[in-house]
Amino acid sequence: MVFIMIKLCFIITGLSIGGAETMLYKLLQQLDRTRFLPIVVSLTTKGEIGGGIESMGIPVHALGMRPGVPNLILFSRLVKLLRVLKPDLVHTWMYHADLLGGLAARFAGVGTIAWCIRHSDLSPGQNKRSTLLVMKMCAKFSRWLPQRIVSCSDRARAIHVAAGYCAEKFLLIPNGFDLDKFLPDANARASVREELGLPFNTQLVGLVARYDPQKNHLGFVEAAAEVHRVLPQVHFVLAGTNIVPENSALAQAISRAGLQECFHLLGRRDDIPRLMASLDVLASSSFGEAFPNVLGEAMACGVPCVVTDVGDSAEIVGDTGRVVPPGDMTGLARCLIELLQLSLEQRLALGVRARERIRANYDIGNVVKRYEDFYMQLSSEGI
Structure with missing residues (x-):
């Protein structure tokens, strides 16, 4: 031809x-x-x-x-x-x-x-x-x-x-999404916790997005505070443009919530596959999205997601994660707690289904x- x-x-x-x-x-x-x-x-x-x-x-x-x-x-x-x-x-x-x-x-x-x-x-x-x-x-x-x-x-x-x-x-x-680039990686789990100075078994919730009103980082801090009250051992990893300690609005929100010791602001990263594979759960607290790439990347790494129902987020996640209304940070926290309290085997099985959903559709x-x-x-x- x-x-x-x-x-x-x-x-x-x-x-x-x-x-x-x-x-x-x-x-x-x-x-x-x-x-x-x-x-x-x-x-x-x-x-x-x-x-x-x-x-x-x-x-x-x-x-x-x-x-x-x-x-x-x-x-x-x-x-x-x-x-x-x-x-x-x-x-x-x-x-x-x-x-x-x-x-x-x-x-x-x-x-x-x-x-x-x-x-x-x-x-x-x-x-x-x-x-x-x-x-x-x-x-x-x-x-x-x-x-x-x-x-x-x-x-x-x-x-x-x-x-x-x-x-x-x-x-x-x-x-x-490239499933050969974004994939489960036990070494990433260990190395990211070592980088952050955390024990290997520390549970990590991630939010990967540039600092922008639509991404609702301040709402996520509210949700994290509710998670912390129930699961104080959980840490929160945030990455993206202007996600740095020098961001006064974000830093003040974290300080007011008393979460300085369990929040990690990593800025823009060039090792997103490694970072995604280190997480236990990915959160998306956005007010608005079309098709958020971070969901597909996390799911390809076998990480279940808790998302707000914006854009096609609910369609992407399907039955492999949890979906809450936009702005419902109490609901976001409740779903994060639910997934974090699953047994390791249950959460891994959810992650396997998430990766297969990406393979089949995206x-x-x-x-x-x-x-x-x-x-x-x-x-x-x-x-």
């Missing part, structure tokens, strides 16, 4: 560490380079992962736009860049890239454009005004600007359709194949 090489340009708002950026990185790692010639354009900077993409031999162009600040000069530079690159297909990721990248592709004469939705909470209290304005503009433009809209979450699809997006253009492709190889099939179909349609 002879394959046609498709020049595929990804336009993304930025390349810092985040769920959307991480999924794009994983997609690029496994994309069939005999059929696709990928190029990446960041509206802002190359961030933390741009260099990793370039190390794969994939060109990365960074325009240097300031977040939330329109710049007609840099927009025109994007149009010119696309005219030079002449991609067969442009796939934009995240609201600002959907709007600006989609318009630039149209002005540059690109015939095939797809968007990507990776957000599910549109409440004013949890989003910047500028983000919601761009989202509303995208909703209006969705009927004529993109040919297709990929959503990583069915809940996100429904929320955006309700906000005015064109329902007929949506396609669901979930995030995927294996990265199958997810990348769905993206490839989508790109091939979109290109063959010639729309």
